[in-house]
Amino acid sequence: MAKIELTRSLFVKNTLKSRYPQLAVFIVMLIVYIFAILAGLIGTPVGSHNFSIVFVWIAWWAILILIAVPFFGRGWCAVCPIPLPGEWLQRGAVLSPPDKRPKWLNLRVPKMFRNIWLQNISFLLLALFSSVLLTTPNITGIVLAAMLFAAIGLSTVFERRAFCRYLCPVGGFIGLYSQTAPIELRIKDKQVCVKCEGKPCYNGSQAGYGCPWDVFPGGLTKNTYCGLCMECIRTCPHDNIAVNLRPFSADLAKPSTRMDEAFKAFIMLGSAMIYASVLLGPWGTLKDAAYNVGSSAWFVYTFVFLTIIFGILPGFFTLGLLQTKDSTPLKQRFASLSTALIPLGLMFWVAFSLSFVLTNASYILAALSDPLGLGWNLFGTANAAWQPMLTSILAPAQTLALVGGLIWSARTAQKAANEVKVSSIPVIVYCFIVTSIMLWLLL
Amino acid sequence: MKRPELLTRILITVAIVGAVGAPLYIWSRTPLIHAQMSENGGWSPDVLRAEVGKPLHLKLTSDDVMHGFAVGQMDMERVDVEPGKVTNITLTFDKPGIYTFFCTRWCGLNHWRMRGTIEVNDSSSDPEPASIPLYVSLHLDIDAPHDAASIPIDQPSAVRGQELATDLPVDLSAEYYRSHSPYQAFNDLANTALTDSQRWDVVTYLWQLNTSKESLVNGKQLYVQNCAACHGENGAGNGVFADDLKAAGDASAQTMAGAQSMTMQTPANFTDPTRMLGASPALLQGKILRGGMGTGMPMWGSIFTDDQIWDLIAYIYSFQFEYHK
Numbered sequence: 001m002a003k004i005e006l007t008r009s010l011f012v013k014n015t016l017k018s019r020y021p022q023l024a025v026f027i028v029m030l031i032v033y034i035f036a037i038l039a040g041l042i043g044t045p046v047g048s049h050n051f052s053i054v055f056v057w058i059a060w061w062a063i064l065i066l067i068a069v070p071f072f073g074r075g076w077c078a079v080c081p082i083p084l085p086g087e088w089l090q091r092g093a094v095l096s097p098p099d100k101r102p103k104w105l106n107l108r109v110p111k112m113f114r115n116i117w118l119q120n121i122s123f124l125l126l127a128l129f130s131s132v133l134l135t136t137p138n139i140t141g142i143v144l145a146a147m148l149f150a151a152i153g154l155s156t157v158f159e160r161r162a163f164c165r166y167l168c169p170v171g172g173f174i175g176l177y178s179q180t181a182p183i184e185l186r187i188k189d190k191q192v193c194v195k196c197e198g199k200p201c202y203n204g205s206q207a208g209y210g211c212p213w214d215v216f217p218g219g220l221t222k223n224t225y226c227g228l229c230m231e232c233i234r235t236c237p238h239d240n241i242a243v244n245l246r247p248f249s250a251d252l253a254k255p256s257t258r259m260d261e262a263f264k265a266f267i268m269l270g271s272a273m274i275y276a277s278v279l280l281g282p283w284g285t286l287k288d289a290a291y292n293v294g295s296s297a298w299f300v301y302t303f304v305f306l307t308i309i310f311g312i313l314p315g316f317f318t319l320g321l322l323q324t325k326d327s328t329p330l331k332q333r334f335a336s337l338s339t340a341l342i343p344l345g346l347m348f349w350v351a352f353s354l355s356f357v358l359t360n361a362s363y364i365l366a367a368l369s370d371p372l373g374l375g376w377n378l379f380g381t382a383n384a385a386w387q388p389m390l391t392s393i394l395a396p397a398q399t400l401a402l403v404g405g406l407i408w409s410a411r412t413a414q415k416a417a418n419e420v421k422v423s424s425i426p427v428i429v430y431c432f433i434v435t436s437i438m439l440w441l442l443l
Numbered sequence: 444m445k446r447p448e449l450l451t452r453i454l455i456t457v458a459i460v461g462a463v464g465a466p467l468y469i470w471s472r473t474p475l476i477h478a479q480m481s482e483n484g485g486w487s488p489d490v491l492r493a494e495v496g497k498p499l500h501l502k503l504t505s506d507d508v509m510h511g512f513a514v515g516q517m518d519m520e521r522v523d524v525e526p527g528k529v530t531n532i533t534l535t536f537d538k539p540g541i542y543t544f545f546c547t548r549w550c551g552l553n554h555w556r557m558r559g560t561i562e563v564n565d566s567s568s569d570p571e572p573a574s575i576p577l578y579v580s581l582h583l584d585i586d587a588p589h590d591a592a593s594i595p596i597d598q599p600s601a602v603r604g605q606e607l608a609t610d611l612p613v614d615l616s617a618e619y620y621r622s623h624s625p626y627q628a629f630n631d632l633a634n635t636a637l638t639d640s641q642r643w644d645v646v647t648y649l650w651q652l653n654t655s656k657e658s659l660v661n662g663k664q665l666y667v668q669n670c671a672a673c674h675g676e677n678g679a680g681n682g683v684f685a686d687d688l689k690a691a692g693d694a695s696a697q698t699m700a701g702a703q704s705m706t707m708q709t710p711a712n713f714t715d716p717t718r719m720l721g722a723s724p725a726l727l728q729g730k731i732l733r734g735g736m737g738t739g740m741p742m743w744g745s746i747f748t749d750d751q752i753w754d755l756i757a758y759i760y761s762f763q764f765e766y767h768k
Contacts, residue, residue, distance in 0.1 A: 023451065027458050034462040042470050045506045049527025094455065096448045366527075372466060374473045375502050375529030383528070 004245040005188075007233070016230045016243065019095055022079075030081040033144065035371070040141020044373025048386070050137035051371035052144070054363045057134045062357040064170075065349050073178030077171065078228035082147050083164050086155030087212065097206040104156040109166055109214075115260040119172030120267055124309070126169045127271050128302055131278065131290040161212040164227060176264050177346045178223040179251035184244050185217070185226050185233075192240045193218030201232035201241070208234035217241060222251035224261070249343060249408065255336035255416040262338035263314070269341050269434065270309035272348035276441040280355050313434075320426030328420050336420045337427050340413035344431050347405025348438055351398040355442065358394055362387045398442050406435040476503045478510040478524045478546065481553035486544070489559030495539050495568075499561070503530045511547030514561065515746030521547040539565035543745035549672040552687045555741035576744075578729030581622055585729035586736065591626035591721035595643040598765055604648030607641050613649060620653040621753075624723040625763070647764045654757040654766060662758025665751055673739065678713035678762035685710050688739045710739070713762040720763060727756045 007013045015021050032055075040052030047053040068076045088094050092103045126133060126143070133139050151163035164171050187193050193201075201217045204210035211217065213227040217236075220226055233241045256262060277283065278290045289297035314334075321333050362384060369382035376382065409431045410424075417424035477487045483506070493499040503512055503524045513521035514534060524530050536542070546557035578585060608615075611632070623631070625646045632642040667676065673688060675681040689709055711730075713719055731752050734742030747755065 027455060030455075031458050031462040034459060035466060038463065038466045042466065044504060044527045046527030088455075093448060094451045096445060370529070372470060373504060373527055373529065374470065374475065375504070375531065 003184075005242045006245060007242045012243070013233070016233050019234070022230065023094070025079050026081060026084055029079055030084055033081040033148070037141045037144045037148070039372055040137040040139075040144065042372065043137055045137055046373070047135040047137055048360070048363050049366060049370070049373055050140075051367050052137050052140045053135065054360075054367035056140060056144070058357060058360050059364050061353060062361070064174075065353045066357070069174055069177045069181065070346065070350070071181060071183070072228075073181030073183055073223045074174055074226060074228045075181075075183070076174060077164065078230070080164075082168070083151045083155070083161045083212075085148065086152035086163065087161065089152060090155040090159075091209065098204045098209050102159070106159045107157055109158050109162050113166055115258070116166070116172045116175070116264055117260045118167050119169060120260065120264055122167055122169035123172055123267060123271075124306070127275075128305060129293055130275070131287075132293050160210070160214045161227070165213055165225065172264055173268050175224040176261060176268065176342060178226075180249040180343055180346055181223060182246055182248050182250075184223055184246055184250070185228055185230075186220055186242055186244060187218055188240050188242050190218065192238045196238060196240075200235040200237060205235050205237070207237070208232075210235070221254060224251070249412065252339055252342060252412045253415055255339040255419050257332060257335045259331070259335055262335040263310070265338045265341040265345055266313045266317070267309050268345040269348060270305075270313050272345065272352050273434070273438055273441060274305055274308060276348075276352050276355075276438065280352070281441060316433075317427075317430055320430045321422075323426050324423045326420075326422045328422060333420055333422055336416050337413065337422070337424075339416045340409045340424075340427050340431065343408035343412055344405045344435065347401045347408065351401040351405075351438065351442055354394060354397055354401070358390050359388045360386075361389050395443055399439065402435050402439055402442070406431055473502065475529065476501055478503060478505045478512070478557070479507050480551040481556040482551065483507060485557045486546075486559040491544075491559065491561045493534070493536055493561055493563045495536055495563055495565035497535070499534045499536070501532050501534065503532065504528065508550050509548050510550050510557065513545060513547045515543040515545060516748050517542060523548070534561075536561075536563040538571065539563050539568060540571070541745075545746055547668065549683070552684055552691065554672065554684075555739070576728060576732055577621055577725040578732070581725050583723075583726050583729055585726055585733065589624065589721040589723075589726055590717045591624070591629075591719075593626070593629075593639070594716040594720055595640060597640060599640070599643035599647040600765055601644070601647045601651040603641070604644035604646070604651075607637060608645045608648050611635055611637075611645065613645060615649060615652055617653055620649060621724040621728075624726065625650065625720040625760075627723065629720075647766075650760055650764050651766045654760070658754040658757045659761060659766070661751065662754035662756070662761075665747070665755045666758050669743070670755070673710040674713060675710070678759065680710040680712035680714075682710060684739075691739070713759050716763055719760065724753070724756045724760075727759060728752055731755060 007016065036052045036056055039050055043050045043052065064076055072078075090102075090104055090106075091098055093099075129139075133143060147163075147168070150167065151161075154162040154167065193199075196218075198205070199216065199218070200207065200210070202210050202215075208231050211232060212229055213225055215225050217226075217232045233243075278286055281287075285297075286301070289295070289301040292298050317338070318330070318334060321330060321337065326333065363386065365379075365381040365384040369379045369384075370376045371378075410428045413424040413427040413431065417427065476491075479485060479487070491499070491501075501512075503522070505524045505526045505528075508526060510524040511521050512524050512530070512532065513519060517534075517536075519534070522530050522532055540563055542561040542563060544559050544561060546554055548554070550557065613632070619628075625643075628646045628649055629639075629642050632645060635642070637645065666674075671682055673680075673682040673684050675685065711718065730740065731747065732742065732744035734740045734744075743752070
C-alpha cells in the first residue's frame with residue numbers, strides 16, 4: 001500500500017501549521033491534568049470513584065493503548081500536557097519566536113543518557129509499584145505531579161524536551177510501538193534537506209522552535225523518537241515536511257540495532273504477562289506480594305519480576321538464536337530480531353488492557369458526575385452501578401489480538417531475519433510459546 | 444511583548460489558577476464526614492455540634508469499606524455509607540445532650556469502636572439528668588463471676604412451669620425478674636416440694652412471663668445487627684469476629700496481664716447455662732450499658748434506650764429457655 005500524504009490537504013496542513021488549534025488542546029489537557037493531580041490529592045481515597053484513578057488508569061490508558069498508540073503512534077505525545085510548563089519556561093514564551101540567547105542552562109544531555117535506558121528504568125519503577133499506584137489516588141496524584149515537576153526541572157537544566165526524550169516512563173514504549181502505527185511524519189525530498197541552510201527544523205527560526213525531541217527530521221527513518229509536535233512543519237521554509245498515512249508496522253522493516261530498544265521490547269512483553277498474572281490471575285499470594293510494597297514478599301516479587309524480564313525472557317530468546325549458526329554477531333542478531341517482539345508486545349498489552357478496561361469502564365460514568373467525591377451529580381450518573389461491559393466478546397477479542405499479534409510478529413521476524421540473514425524459526429517458536437502462555441493467563 | 448503572546452499567557456494563567464483554585468475552593472467548602480475502619484481512624488470528624496430544633500445536614504462518605512450510620516437513642520433509619528459515594532442525611536434533635544453516632548455495618552474487628560458524638564445544645568434548657576441504672580442501685584459487681592452452682596439436666600419448659608406455678612407463692616413481678624438471676628429464682632424455690640427439674644420449669648415460666656413476643660422480636664433484631672458479629676447468631680460466642688478477637692487477645696496477652704486478658708477477649712457464650720443462669724437481667728443490663736472493661740465488649744449505654752436493652756436481654760435468655768410453646 002502506498003503512502004497517502006495527509007498534509008496535501010490544505011485544511012490539514014494549515015491546522016497543523018497554526019499554533020492555535022494545538023494550543024487550545026494543550027490548555028484543555030493541562031487543565032485536566034492538573035485537575036487529576038488535585039483529585040488524587042484531595043478527592044476520595046476510594047480509587048474506583050476517584051477521577052485521577054478512573055481517568056488516568058482506565059480512560060486514558062484505554063485510549064492510549066487501544067487507540068492512540070496502534071493508530072496514531074506518538075499521537076498522545078503530540079497533545080501531552082506534561083512537558084508544556086517546562087517548555088514554556090525554557091522558551092520564555094508560548095507563541096513568540098525563540099530568543100537567540102537561551103534563558104536557562106540549556107545543557108546538552110550527557111551522552112551516556114542519550115538512550116532509553118532511563119525510560120526503561122522509570123517504567124520498571126512504576127511497574128513494580130503499579131499495584132499501589134493504580135489503586136491509590138494520592139499516590140497517583142503525587143506521581144503525576146512529580147512527572148510535571150521533573151519535566152519542568154529538566155527543561156531548566158537541559159535543552160529541548162529532555163524529560164520526554166529520555167525519562168518519561170510511558171514515552172519509551174509509546175516510541176517503540178509507534179513504529180507499528182499507520183501514521184508518520186517524514187520529509188518529502190531528502191535533497192531539499194541536504195541543501196537547506198541553517199536547518200531551521202532542528203535549530204529553530206522566527207517561524208518556530210528547533211525540534212523539541214532533538215531529532216533532525218531530514219534523517220527520520222522511523223517513528224520512535226518523533227513526538228509529532230509539528231514544530232518542523234512550522235519551521236521548514238521549503239514545505240518539505242509531510243504527515244503520511246502508511247501501512248501498519250512500516251518501520252519494522254528496518255530492525256533496530258540498539259540494545260536499549262531491544263530490552264524495551266522484553267520489558268513490555270514481560271510486564272504484560274506479569275500484570276496479567278497479578279491483576280487478572282487467581283493467585284492471591286502473588287497479588288498480596290505485589291500489593292504489599294516494602295514487605296519481604298514484595299522484594300521476592302520484585303526479584304522474580306526483574307529476573308523474568310532481564311533473565312528468563314531474553315535468556316530463552318538468546319538460546320533460540322544460538323540454535324542457528326551464523327557469522328552475524330549475537331548481539332546484533334539479538335537486537336535486530338527482538339524487533340519481532342514489538343507487534344506481539346503491543347497486542348499483549350491490547351489483550352490485557354481489554355480485560356480491565358471493559359471490566360472497569362463503568363466507573364468512568366460515576367467519576368464524571370462526581371469527580372472529587374463530594375456528592376455531586378453533574379451528569380446524573382454519580383450512582384451508576386459497576387457493570388462489566390461487552391463481557392461476551394472479551395475472550396474472542398483477546399484471542400484475536402493475541403493470535404493476530406503472533407502472526408504479525410512471525411511476519412516481522414521473517415523480515416528482520418532476512419535483514420541479518422539468519423533463520424527466523426527460533427524467534428517464531430519463541431513468539432508462539434510466549435503467546436500460548438499469555439493466552440493461558442488471560443483466558 | 445506581542446498581543447497574542449500576552450493574551451495567551453493570561454489565558455494559560457487563568458486556566459492554571461482556575462484548575463487549581465476552583466477544586467480547592469469547592470472542596471474546602473464541602474465539609475464531609477469521612478468514615479474509615481477504626482484501625483485507620485474511624486469517623487473524621489468524630490465530634491459534631493448541633494442546636495435543638497435546628498436541622499443538622501450531614502454529608503457522609505466512606506474512605507474504605509461499606510459503613511453505616513445511626514445515632515444512638517434516636518428514632519431514625521440507619522443509612523449506609525458507601526465507599527467513594529456521599530450519603531446526605533438531615534437530623535433534628537428535640538432534646539439537648541451528647542448523642543453517640545456509630546457505624547452500623549460490621550466493617551472490621553474494631554467496628555464497635557467506630558463512634559463519635561454530637562453535642563446538642565439548647566440555650567433554653569439543660570440536659571435531663573440520667574436515671575441510675577438498676578445494676579448500680581443493686582450494687583452489682585458486674586466484673587465478678589456470677590456462675591450458677593447448678594444447672595438443669597434437661598431443657599426447662601415454661602408450659603410445665605406455668606402449671607406448677609399456680610399453687611406456689613412465686614413473685615411474678617418485673618422487679619423480681621430484673622433483680623434476680625434464674626439460679627437465684629431457682630434457689631428461692633428450694634423450700635417447695637418441687638423437684639429440681641420442676642423448679643427450673645417454674646423459673647422458665649417466670650422468665651417467659653416477663654418476656655413479650657414483641658420484645659423478643661425487637662431484641663432479636665438488635666442482637667442480629669449489633670451483637671451477632673462477635674457472639675454469633677446462635678449466641679455461642681462464635682461470631683465472625685470471634686477468632687480475630689481471640690487472636691488480638693493472644694497478642695495483647697504477651698504484653699498485658701497474661702492469660703486473663705486472653706480469655707477476656709473471647710465473646711461471651713450465651714448458650715452456656717452456667718454463665719447465663721447465674722446472670723440476672725440487671726447484671727446483663729450492666730454489661731450491655733457499660734461494656735466489658737478491657738475486653739472487646741463495647742458500651743452500649745449511649746446507643747440503646749432502656750427499653751431496647753431490656754428487649755435485648757429478653758432475647759439473650761431465649762438461648763437458655765424454651766418460650767411460647
